[in-house]
Amino acid sequence: MINIDKKLKITIGVVLGLWGLITVIPFVWMILSAFKTNPEIVAAQPNLLPNEWTLDNFRELFQRLNFDVYLLNTVIITVLGFVGLLLNAMAGFAFAHYEFKFKNFLFVLVLATMMIPGQVTMIPVYLLLNQLGLTNTYLGIVLPGLTGAFGIFLFRQFFSSISEEFFEAARLDGASDFYVFFRVALPLSKPIIAVQGILTFIGGWNSFLWPLIIANDQRFYTLSVGLQLLQGQHGTNYALQMAGAAFMVVPILIIFIIFQKYILTGFNISGGK
Amino acid sequence: MKINKLMLGTTSLVAMSLLAACGNSGDEGASEGSSDELSVWVMGDGNEVTQPLFDSFTEETGIDVNAQSIPWSAVHDRLLTAVASGEGPDVVQMGSTYMAEFVDAGALMDITEYVEGSDEISPDNFFEGNVETTVFDENYYAVPWYTETRALYYRTDLLEEAGYPEGPATWDELSDAAMKLSERGDNYYGFTIPINEQTFGPMFAKQNGSPIIDDEGNAVMNEPEFVEAIEYLNGFIESGASPSQDLGIEISQSFGGEGINPMFISGPWMITAIQDQTTDIEGKWAVRTLPEGPVSNVSNTGGANLAVWNNSDNPEEAVQLIEHLTSTDSMLTYYENSSSLPARMSTWDEEPFQDENVAVFGEQLENSEHMPVIEEWDRVSQAYISSFEQIIVGGADVQETLDNLNQEVQTMID
Amino acid sequence: MKSKKAPYFFIAPAIGLLLTFSIFPIILALVISFTDMSLAGLADYSRINFTGFQNYQNILQDSIFLKSITNTLFYVIFGVPLVILFSLTIAILINMGRSRYFSFMRVVFYSPSITNIVAVAIVWAFLFNPSQSIGLINRVIGMVGIGPIGWLTDTSVSKISLVILAVWRSIGINMLIFSAALQNIPRSMYEAAELDGATKWEQIRFITVPQLKFSTSFVTITTIIGWLQFFEEPFVMTEGGPLNSTTSVALFIYRNGFQNNQFGYAAAGSLLLFVVIICATLVQLRLQRRAD
Secondary structure, X not given: OOOOOHHHHHHHHHHHHHHHHHHXXXXXXXXXXXXXXXXXXXXXXXXXXXXXXXXXXXXXXXXXXXXXXXXXXXXXXXXXXXXXXXXXXXXXXXXXXXXXXXXXXXXXXXXXXXXXXXXXXXXXXXXXXXXXXXXXXXXXXHHHHOOOHHHHHHHHXXXXXXXXXHHHHHHHOOOOHHHHHHHHHHXXXXXXXXXXXXXXXXHHHOOOHHHHHXXXXXHHOOHHHXXXXXXXXOOOOHHHHHHHHHHHHHHHHHHHHHHHHXXXXXXXXXXXX | OHHHHHHHHHHHHHHHHHHHHXXXXXXXXXXXXXXXXXXXXXXXXXXXXXXXXXXXXXXXXXXXXXXXEEOHHHHHHHHHHHHHHOOOOOEEEEEHHHHXXXXXXXXXXXXXXXXXXXXXXXXXXXXXXXXXHHEEOOEEOOEEEEEEEOEEEEEHXXXXXXXXXXXXXEHHHHHHHHHHHHOOOOOOOOOOOOOOOOOHHHHHHHHOOOXXXXXXXXXXXXXXXXXXXXXXXXXXXXXXXXXOOOOOOOHHHHOOOOOOOOEEEEOOHHHHHHHHHOHHHOXXXXXXXXXXXXXXXXXEEEEEEEEEEOOOOOHHHHHHHHHHHOOHHHHHHHHHHHOOEEOEHHHHHOHHHHOHHHXXXXXXXXXXXXXXXXXXXXXXXHHHHHHHHHHHOOOOOHHHHHHHHHHHHHHHHO | OOOOOHHHHHHHHHHHHHHHHHHHHHHHHHHHOOEOOOHHHHHOHHHOOEOOOHHHHHHHHOHHHHHHHHHHHHHHHHHHHHHHHHHHHHHHHHHOXXXXXXXXXXXXXXXXHHOOHHHHHHHHHHHOOOOOOOOHHHHHHHHOOOOOOOOXXXXXXXXXXXXXXXXXXXXXXXXXXXXXXXXXXXXXHHXXXXXXXXXXXXXXXXXXXXXXXXXXXXXXXXXXXXXHOOOHHHHHHOOOOOOOOOOOHHHHHHHHHHHOOOHHHHHHHHXXXXXXXXXXXXXXXXXXHHHO
């Protein structure tokens, strides 16, 4: 990092602070609205702070919806999603440090999948999962999005920036390919794992479409589906939705703060820090 | 190299089948017992609204009901995938505008024999406008469940000042009242023209005698009856009696307080919304039947029906459940939980429907029609919205735009 | 020694899944795009007719499709540079401090990306509200005598509003990718430069930016692809309106496929979009290679 003096640091801090304030307004608005009543949210002159703080929205959320079931499903789906993270890392590593037949073709193929408009794939994928008997299973919900070009690409990009000699050293000591991957490469990629981990978490946490399409039973619904259920045909209870959204965001914030440490710990090839 | 390719193939195959195997083992628990329970799809959050009805059904008959709520935002997507795989529920709630396309796709079961053989769900019990959405080629594919219609909401205090204490009773009175109300100052209006409402313009066209699509299947959306109605609505925009853009404000902000927009046309769900959100105008608003147009004051009806999915294993039980859900008792409970109006006429004799505002909708229902029940209607109405938007927002020529619309709609129907 | 089989083992699961859930469906879509498949066809395959290039011919004459292409180009041209510039700037600025405050700022800038789209839609509908008394943005600019602006209702600004919203949402993740990469730059490089008398700006210009080459190309490509598939923002905020001024190609495809049941037509649109995205990515890669 660049060495900077105190004065510059304060200036930067102020600039970031102001910019951050503008950025965070909608987020704060959401959190505060969760403590308002619905008439107050749609009042003619909305205020940022609630006139009267209320916890009724949260209470109603848990009474009306099976939020405990949805929460459990969401956690299961999110955890399963992390298997995909490992698969992405493996593929990214192979593309960065191995020569094999059809390598370029396969990599282009991987990239191409990123460019497929998501709307086209829904029905074919659903029919496929139905054929495999995976409807009404957690696996069916997770499988279509388990690996992604974005993740493979990011890992490949990262592993390419590490010189080959680094791994050669381990191999000369007789380590197997898998040892090199799991014990040398993977630990090195902590910052990328952290970035990907957060993405995987958010993806699983907010997953909406597949839990709905695949499930023939409400027992497989996730929090995000529950949140959408709150939307009425005519008119919506905003306060309730805001409370749901605010409730959902807390775990992500916690995970983010934990993972952020890893992004920052990072690593340093040349050793000096 | 060949070995490597082979290995690649087998590994992925093994991986896939392993995954599939895991899936199957997990599946068993879920699908177990599906034969002796009925699955039902309801739209929106059904946990509170419909669950009590299913509970009482189980109590009466001993048949278990597994209800799944589908969020409104994803209803069409979910139904599509169900059609694709052929695996739907036993009983499904079908929005009246979806009926034509899903009947055409063969997704719903022909239940004519049940409907004709039952006193409970005989078509005579339900509003004609709703029954029309269940009949295709003289066969019945559903039973009406809840209905809705549109009426005029107005601020009694402001309308009294404008000289219409009972609200406007004709098209002329409506435009006159709106004009007067908009003269209260800048940013005050008289009447709301909802630009994105699919049925709004066509409803006024019907009041002017337009069939929209005639008996021979010709679109008549550029004939004088339709054009005059759109011109009538456009007049509100041109005179400033209605805002030309969606103001993006909630009902409490436009209808409450000073009454920026003191008249609008909407469905029965607005009654509770106004009661809950705008306590400041209690006793200062009312609902009335739509103002009389040159031909009629016909309103638009909609709502939802209950249908049996085509490959249901338990059609008898499914119909039994439909009979239960459309009984007077169930409809009363359902009304209390969701404010959805019963499609069964006799239910309207009950106490909750004697309320002044609710009764207006009962009266209007007797003069309500559904939009043409054709499978292309969704596309037709989207094309209409886009043309209406061009006229209202973009200031396009009415006749010319509707000529284009009519041509477009005709190709859709053909 | 590197095993020859190892790479295949490493890529097999990922490639297998992608082939099954991405490549296979797009091939299917290609087939569908030559048919008139509708809802009825989905239920009963015998009702599908082969129509040749009819869908492609029709879609290229569809004024709304053409409009959605211009809109999407607008989104890409304005959105992509803004996202890269902002997320890079923020990542570098945050990386200059080590205190709690700076890592807290990372959370702040990340918050938009983790907010559920349902809440985003509600909050931004209030922010963008055209009324000066309700819409926060109009209230603020009203204080300095501007406006009110019909952010989502005026056809000339609606696209800009969605770009603002989407940039706001996508800064977080890209900032994070840059942050991760910034950890990769050895401190010794800066120290050496400082000894040579380089200014802070020169250090950023000649060390940080070149060192971030990999991540910048990554962010550029993924951002371009993302914006070419721009969907969520117009879907929840405007549904493509007013007057289709915000309809993106992806939204057009969704509307025709999932609302109008014209799967053949929608598939043709998807295939065209797919080809455009591939071309854009290839051009981008070529440009980057030339820059190297």
